[in-house]
Amino acid sequence: MTSVAVAGVDEGRGGGADRSPGGRSLLALRIGTVSDWLESERPAWFSWLPVALGAGIAGYFALPREPGLWAALAPLPVATVVWLSCRRGSILAMLAGLLVAASVGLALAKIRSDRVAAPVLERRMGLVEVRGFVELVEPRQTRGERLTLRVTSIEGLAAEKLPRRVRIRTMSASAGLKPGDAVKVKATLAPPSGPVLPGGYDFARGAYFQGLGGIGYALTRAEIDTKAGSTASALLQWQAAVARLRQEIGARVTASLPGQTGAIANALITGERGGISAATNEAFRDSGLFHMLSISGLHMAIMGGAVFYALRFAFALVPSVALRYPIKKWAAVAAIIASFAYLMISGAAFATVRSALTITIMFLAILLDRPAIAMRNVALAALIILMIWPESLNDVGFQMSFAAVVSLVACYEDLRHRLLVRNAWPEGALSNIGLFFAGIVLSTLIASIAVGPFAAYYFHKGQQLAIVANVIATPICNLIIMPAALGALVLMPLGLEGLALAIMGFGVNLTIACAEWVAALPGATTRIAAIAPHAFLMMVSGGLWFLLWHQRPRLLGLALLLAGIALAPFTPRPDILVGRDGRLIAVRAGDASLVALAAPQSGFELSRWLDHDGDGRSQKEAVAAPGFRCDAAGCTAKVRGLIVAHPRHASAIAEDCTRADIVLMTVPQPKGCTAPKAVVDFFAVRARGTHALYVAPADQGRPPRIRIETVADSRGDRPWSRLPWWATARDGAANHDAGQRGAVAIRHPRSRLWAFAATPEFLASQQLPRADIEDADPLADPAILDDAW
Numbered sequence: 001m002t003s004v005a006v007a008g009v010d011e012g013r014g015g016g017a018d019r020s021p022g023g024r025s026l027l028a029l030r031i032g033t034v035s036d037w038l039e040s041e042r043p044a045w046f047s048w049l050p051v052a053l054g055a056g057i058a059g060y061f062a063l064p065r066e067p068g069l070w071a072a073l074a075p076l077p078v079a080t081v082v083w084l085s086c087r088r089g090s091i092l093a094m095l096a097g098l099l100v101a102a103s104v105g106l107a108l109a110k111i112r113s114d115r116v117a118a119p120v121l122e123r124r125m126g127l128v129e130v131r132g133f134v135e136l137v138e139p140r141q142t143r144g145e146r147l148t149l150r151v152t153s154i155e156g157l158a159a160e161k162l163p164r165r166v167r168i169r170t171m172s173a174s175a176g177l178k179p180g181d182a183v184k185v186k187a188t189l190a191p192p193s194g195p196v197l198p199g200g201y202d203f204a205r206g207a208y209f210q211g212l213g214g215i216g217y218a219l220t221r222a223e224i225d226t227k228a229g230s231t232a233s234a235l236l237q238w239q240a241a242v243a244r245l246r247q248e249i250g251a252r253v254t255a256s257l258p259g260q261t262g263a264i265a266n267a268l269i270t271g272e273r274g275g276i277s278a279a280t281n282e283a284f285r286d287s288g289l290f291h292m293l294s295i296s297g298l299h300m301a302i303m304g305g306a307v308f309y310a311l312r313f314a315f316a317l318v319p320s321v322a323l324r325y326p327i328k329k330w331a332a333v334a335a336i337i338a339s340f341a342y343l344m345i346s347g348a349a350f351a352t353v354r355s356a357l358t359i360t361i362m363f364l365a366i367l368l369d370r371p372a373i374a375m376r377n378v379a380l381a382a383l384i385i386l387m388i389w390p391e392s393l394n395d396v397g398f399q400m401s402f403a404a405v406v407s408l409v410a411c412y413e414d415l416r417h418r419l420l421v422r423n424a425w426p427e428g429a430l431s432n433i434g435l436f437f438a439g440i441v442l443s444t445l446i447a448s449i450a451v452g453p454f455a456a457y458y459f460h461k462g463q464q465l466a467i468v469a470n471v472i473a474t475p476i477c478n479l480i481i482m483p484a485a486l487g488a489l490v491l492m493p494l495g496l497e498g499l500a501l502a503i504m505g506f507g508v509n510l511t512i513a514c515a516e517w518v519a520a521l522p523g524a525t526t527r528i529a530a531i532a533p534h535a536f537l538m539m540v541s542g543g544l545w546f547l548l549w550h551q552r553p554r555l556l557g558l559a560l561l562l563a564g565i566a567l568a569p570f571t572p573r574p575d576i577l578v579g580r581d582g583r584l585i586a587v588r589a590g591d592a593s594l595v596a597l598a599a600p601q602s603g604f605e606l607s608r609w610l611d612h613d614g615d616g617r618s619q620k621e622a623v624a625a626p627g628f629r630c631d632a633a634g635c636t637a638k639v640r641g642l643i644v645a646h647p648r649h650a651s652a653i654a655e656d657c658t659r660a661d662i663v664l665m666t667v668p669q670p671k672g673c674t675a676p677k678a679v680v681d682f683f684a685v686r687a688r689g690t691h692a693l694y695v696a697p698a699d700q701g702r703p704p705r706i707r708i709e710t711v712a713d714s715r716g717d718r719p720w721s722r723l724p725w726w727a728t729a730r731d732g733a734a735n736h737d738a739g740q741r742g743a744v745a746i747r748h749p750r751s752r753l754w755a756f757a758a759t760p761e762f763l764a765s766q767q768l769p770r771a772d773i774e775d776a777d778p779l780a781d782p783a784i785l786d787d788a789w
Contacts, residue, residue, distance in 0.1 A: 035091050037551060037553055038091050038094070039091070040551065041549055041550060041551060044375070044548055044549055044550060045094055046376055046379055047375050047376065047378075047379040047548045048098060048548060049097075049098070049101050049379060049383055050379050050382035050383040050386060051544060051548075052097075052098040052099070052101035052102045052105070053101045053102065053104060053105040053108075053383060053386050053387070054105060054382075054386055054393050055102045055105065056101065056102035056103060056104060056105025056106040056107075056108075056109070057105040057106070057108070057109045057386060057390045057393045058105075058393060059102070059105070059106055060072065060105070060106050060109035060110060060113075060390075061109065061393070061394060063716065063718075064716040064717065065716060065717045065718075066113075066717065066718050066719060067110060069110060069111075069114065072106055072107050072109075072110035072111075073107050073110075075102075075103040075106060075107075076100070076103040076104060076106075076107050078103075079096065079099040079100045079102075079103040080100055080103075082096045082099065083096035083097055083099070083100050104387075105386070105390065108386075108387060108390045109390040109391070112209070112389070112390045112391065113209075113391075113719060116208065116209050116210075116211060117719060118163060118164040118211050118213055119160070119161050119162060119163050119164075119213055120163060120191055120192070120204075120208070120213040120214070120720075120722075121163060121189055121190065121191045121213055121214040122161075122191065122724070123190075123191070123724075124188070124189070124190040124191075125154070125156065125157070125188070125189045125190070125214075125216075126188050127186055127187070127188055128154055128155040128156055128157075128186070128187065128188075128189065129153075129154070129155040129184060129185070129186055130149065130151065130153075130154050130155070130166060130168065130184065130185055130186075130187050130189070131151070131152050131153045131154075131182070131183070131184045131225055131228070132149035132150050132151040132152045132153075132165075132166070132182075132183065133149065133150045133152070133179075133180060133181065133182055133183075133228075133233075133236055134147060134148070134149060134150075134177060134178065134179050134180065134181045134182075134183055134222075135148045135149065135150050135165060135179055135236065135239065136148035136179060137177055137178060137179065137243070138272070138274050139173065139272065139274035139275065140169070140274050143171060143172070143173070144169060144170045144171045144172055144173055144221075145169075145170055145173045145174070145177075145274070146167060146168070146169045146170075146274075147167070147168050147169075147170060147177075147183075147185075147222060148165055148166075148167045148212075149165060149166050149167075149168065149183065150164070150165050150236065151163055151164065151165060151166055151213075152182075152228070154166075154189070162213075163211075163212070163213020163214045164211035164212075164213060165210075165211050165212055165213065166187075166189060166212065166213060166214040166215065166216065167212055167214075167215050167216075168185060168187045168189075168215070168216050168217060168218050168222075169216070169217045169218070170185065170217070170218045170220070170221055170222060171217070171218065171219050171220070171221075172220060172221040173221065174221040174222050174223070177222065178240055178243050178244055178247065179236060179239040179240045179242075179243045180236045180237055180239065180240030180243075181224060181240075182224065182225040182228030183222040183223060183224060183225050184222070184223055184225040185218045185220070185221075185222040185223065186218060186219075186220060187216045187217060187218040188216050188217055188218070189214045189215070189216035190214065190215060190216060191204070191213075191214060191215075192204040192207035192208075192212060192213075192214070192215055192720075193215070194689055194711055194715065194721065195689070195690070195711050195714070195715070196579075196580070196604070196605045196608045196609070196690060196711075197574075197577065197608065197609060197612060197690045197692060197711065198689075198690065198692050198709040198710060198711050198713065198714040199533070199709075199714045200608065200612070200711075201458070202715065202720070202721075204720050204721065205391075205394065205715075205718075205720045205721070206391075206394070206395075207720070208719060208720035209389075209391040242344055242345075245345065246270045246271075246272070246345060246347065249269060249270055249345065249489075249492065250266045250269070250270045250272055252492065252497065253265050253266045253269055253270070253488075253501060254266055254275070256497070256498055256501040256502070256505075257501055257502075257504075257505040257508075260275075260276065260277060260280050260512065261505045261508050261509055261512070262275070262505070263275030263276045263277075263280075264276060264280070264293065264508050264511075264512070265485070265501065265504055265505060265508055267293055267294070268292075268293075268299060268481065268482070268485055268508075269345070269346070269485050269488070269489065270345060270346060270347065271294075271345075271346035271347035271352065272347070273293060273294065276293060280512065280515075281293070282519070283512075283515045283516045283519045284515045284519075285463075285519075286463065286518075286519035286524050286525050287463065287465065287466070287469040287514070287515040287516075287517075287518035287519040287524065288448075288463035288465065288466025288467075288469050288470060288518070289466075289469050289470065289473050289511065289514070289515045289518075292473065292477060292511065299477075299482055300339060300342065300343075300352065300355040300356055300359050301355075301359055302477070302478055302482040302483075303338065303339065303342050303482060303485075303486055304335045304336075304338060304339040304342075304359045304363070305335070306482065306483055306486050307331075307334055307335045307338040307339075307486070308331045308332060308334070308335035308363070309331070311327075311330065311331040311334050311335075312327055312328060312330075312331040315327035315330065315331065328366060329366060329367050332363040332364075332366040332367055333363075333367070335359075335363050336360050336363050336364075339356050339359050339360060339363075340356065340360075342356075342489075343356040345489070354385055354392070354397075354398065354401070355401075357381060357384065357385060358378075358381040358385075358405075361377050361380055361381045361384075362377055365377050373409060373412060373413075374409070374413070375406070375409050375410065375413060375548070378402070378405055378406055378409050382402055385398070396454065396458050399454055400451045400454045400455075403450045403451055403454060403540075403543070404446075404447040404450045404451050406450075406544075406547050406548075407446050407447065407449070407450035407543075407547060408443055408446055408447065408450075410547040410548075411442070411446055437475070440470075440471060440474050440475060441467075441471055444466075444467050444470040444471055444474065445467055448466055448467055448470075450543070453531075453536060453539045453540070453543075453564075453565075456528045456531060456568075457531045457536045459611075460527060460528045460529065460530060460611045460612060460614055461525060461526070461527060461528060461611070462525065462526045462528055463524065463525055464523050464524060464525065464526055465518050465521055465523070465524045468518055469514055469515065469518040472514045472518075473510075473511045473514050473515070476507050476510050476511055476514075477507070477511065480503060480504070480506065480507030480510075481504055481507035481508060481511070484500050484501070484503040484504035484507065485500075485504050487500035487503075488500035488501050488504060527611075527614040527615065527616045528614050529569070529571065529573065529612070529613055529614030530571055530573070530612045530613070530614070531568045531571055532567065532568070532570075532571040532572075534567070535564045535565075535567040535568045535571065536564065536568075537564070538560055538561070538563055538564030538567065539560075539561050539564035539565060539568075540564075541557075541560055542556075542557040542558065542559070542560030542561030542562070542563070542564060543557065543561055544557070545557030545560065546558050546561065572694060573588070573592075573613060574588075574692035574693060574694055574709075575587065575588045575639050575640060575693055575694055575695045576588070576639060576644060576662065576664075576691075576692070576693035576695070577594070577609055577690065577691070577692055577693075578664050578680050578685055578690065578691040578693070579599065579602055579605050579685070579690055580605070580685055580686070580689050580690050580711075581599070581602075581666075581685065581686075582664065582665065582666040582680070582681075582682060582684075582685040582686075583597075583599035583600070583602065583666055584596065584597065584599035584602040584605055584606060585597045585599075585635075585646055585664055586606070586609055586622070587627055587628070587637045587639050587644055588639060589625065589626070589627040593613075593615060593617070593622075593625065594609060594610065594613055594615060594622055595622065595623075595625045595626070595627030595628060595637070596609075596619070596622045596623050596625075597623070597628060597630075597635060597646065598623045603619055605690075606619045606622065606623075607619055610622060632648075632649065633647065633648060633649045633651055633652035634646050634647040634648045634649060634652040634656065635648070636656075636660070639662075639695055640695040640696075640697045640704065641697055641698065641704065642661035642662055642677070642695060642704055642706075643659065643660045643661050643662070644660065644661070644662045644663075644664065645659070645660035645662070645663050645664070646663075646664045646665070647663070647665055648666075650667075653665065653667075653670060653673070654670075656676075657670065657672070657673035657674075657675055657676060657679075658675055660676055661676055661677045661678075661704070662676055662677060662678045662679075662680075662693065662706065663676045663678075663679045663680075664679075664680050665679070665680070665681050665682065666682055667681065667682050668681050668682045668683055669681035669682075677704070677706055678693065678706045678708065680693075680708075684710075686724070687712065687723055687724055688710040688711060688712035688713065688723070689710055689711030689712055690710065690711050691708055691709070691710050692708070692709045692710070693706055693707070693708050694706070694707040694708075694709070
């Protein structure tokens with residue numbers, strides 16, 4: 001219908017165009033063919049709504065500056081008018097609808113950003129008294145605990161500048177501390193840390209949407225605040241009641257199952273992972289089983305599915321009930337209730353909430369007599385999550401989760417269609433058992449392929465033997481661990497959970513043995529260098545095109561995906577990296593590997609640089625590698641024919657400013673230091689974070705060119721990435737070309753007048769917060785990886 005109308009319009013306008021034997025222009029034929037194809041794909045149109053919504057949200061986060069509210073809302077009425085002007089049900093209406101969805105995404109992201117806005121610490125604050133109500137207590141495996149506090153006061157900070165909440169790592173645990181308690185603690189606080197290199201993981205952005213305005217540490221334990229003038233809110237009181245229940249359940253689990261077995265069992269029941277050791281985490285990570293340590297998609301599906309099938313089987317045993325009542329729907333309602341209860345017991349982390357919402361939609365489909373596993377349900381779940389929490393689009397767990405689920409559902413629907421059309425669905429017990437294990441192997445393979453680009457892009461690491469580990473561990477989790485966990489929860493009120501926990505512990509021990517065995521095999525992991533954003537976007541776009549459509553044009557998606565893979569290895573890597581305090585410096589040696597200068601408290605930052613480079617060496621090896629020549633006055637190195645100098649003493653600054661091409665200093669740039677092609681000084685790194693310098697060597701008479709990228713330039717001017725009050729860029733910003741001009745630096749505008757007279761306290765306060773591995777490393781949280789399985 002649509003193709004005829006389009007062809008008619010083209011015929012009337014294209015009198016001079018080439019025509020086919022039938023009299024229609026070739027352009028009209030092509031448009032008609034595309035229209036016919038899109039018309040035949042009408043059932044898949046809905047699946048593109050969350051993609052368009054996500055595109056609008058991504059557009060908001062990609063803006064270099066924060067838009068005004070009306071500017072973010074303006075595209076929506078325009079897109080709506082265009083949509084309303086199109087004939088309903090036409091191809092143009094579909095495209096206009098996607099435009100409306102993208103405009104809604106932009107508007108929702110802006111509204112959400114304004115709604116969660118709260119003060120963030122502007123500077124580092126040393127040893128101040130913090131008072132507030134405990135929202136979350138997270139025991140640590142080594143010592144102490146991590147507290148999230150709803151702040152009521154911070155010493156030396158006005159009420160209007162108080163963050164909504166702060167997170168503090170204490171070195172000593174406080175016995176019996178629970179959510180809802182009013183506490184006080186002496187802590188050192190700092191703003192949430194930003195990326196450790198341009199384009200890296202931005203912890204501060206995630207903290208902004210959590211209302212987390214500060215992070216820090218305390219050397220002493222938190223104390224109950226007996227002088228608290230107010231009581232906890234009703235929500236905190238509810239959280240306290242749930243927390244006490246979780247603590248009691250966890251204590252009974254660890255009493256029955258000591259050691260790492262109990263720590264993992266506790267993590268799978270209550271969501272508390274603090275007792276899992278670093279060695280166990282590393283074994284599960286390297287084997288590709290890290291997702292099993294967090295309650296999320298896999299465990300929520302098993303728990304809800306176990307309740308659904310168990311109750312449906314029990315009802316079926318009573319013919320008078322099974323023949324008269326919709327027992328399938330009864331079981332679905334019970335599964336929804338059980339999933340919500342499990343959500344509460346597990347701590348209601350964001351990944352768990354997302355999984356519970358997705359599984360609830362699946363069971364609601366059963367109540368409405370719709371297929372539970374369908375691409376429409378997956379799209380609906382993504383649509384709801386993005387509309388409520390637009391920032392979840394940036395969450396690695398969200399991306400990997402839906403990448404895996406979309407891939408699995410697409411393959412499942414295609415396989416089901418083929419088997420039903422050929423009437424080849426297997427029958428018999430042995431066939432179903434074989435189908436079960438074949439499904440595990442196939443699902444593991446599909447999920448591994450689907451999340452591979454995300455693991456490479458975000459984590460720069462691949463688990464080559466993840467399929468082997470998951471083929472062994474997934475049946476153990478499905479058939480032993482989670483059913484036993486459900487049995488333990490059911491029997492715990494009666495005090496009879498011992499046998500169920502023993503069975504669960506047996507399954508956990510088998511999984512630990514599997515993880516350690518696979519992680520120790522040669523070639524279990526591989527390092528992957530950073531991938532350019534445009535190559536990653538091509539992979540994701542190609543994958544979506546291939547999975548969401550059903551007919552032959554979907555193969556174009558494979559071409560786009562392969563093109564992204566082909567471009568991935570050609571991502572440029574920085575030749576020089578300067579850390580956020582100016583002391584940590586790395587240069588690219590002749591063998592293309594990084595050589596670093598050691599700096600205090602910079603281990604995490606250097607390890608992330610090596611990961612970004614796809615370098616499996618340790619920090620000590622990177623520091624010990626040849627490349628720098630150092631003496632008491634400073635260090636020098638050669639990069640692509642240019643001399644790089646790092647003066648450590650005032651006596652070396654004058655000489656370095658005269659002889660070196662690039663000067664990296666930890667003090668403000670002197671007025672006369674203009675000869676170098678590029679200068680990065682004290683205020684540059686403290687205002688704009690890590691600097692990445694790219695050197696293009698001299699070519700055909702052209703002098704070497706230096707391009708500088710900074711963390712501040714990659715983040716933009718957004719609510720979660722405000723520059724210090726004193727910081728402005730006068731001499732240029734990142735991405736500038738230093739080849740044809742004098743020294744390039746980003747300095748404080750008055751640094752020549754008063755920088756050297758600044759007090760030590762001021763200089764110390766301007767040091768950017770050091771990245772905490774528990775905060776700034778997405779690999780530290782297995783919930784990110786869990787939904788992919």
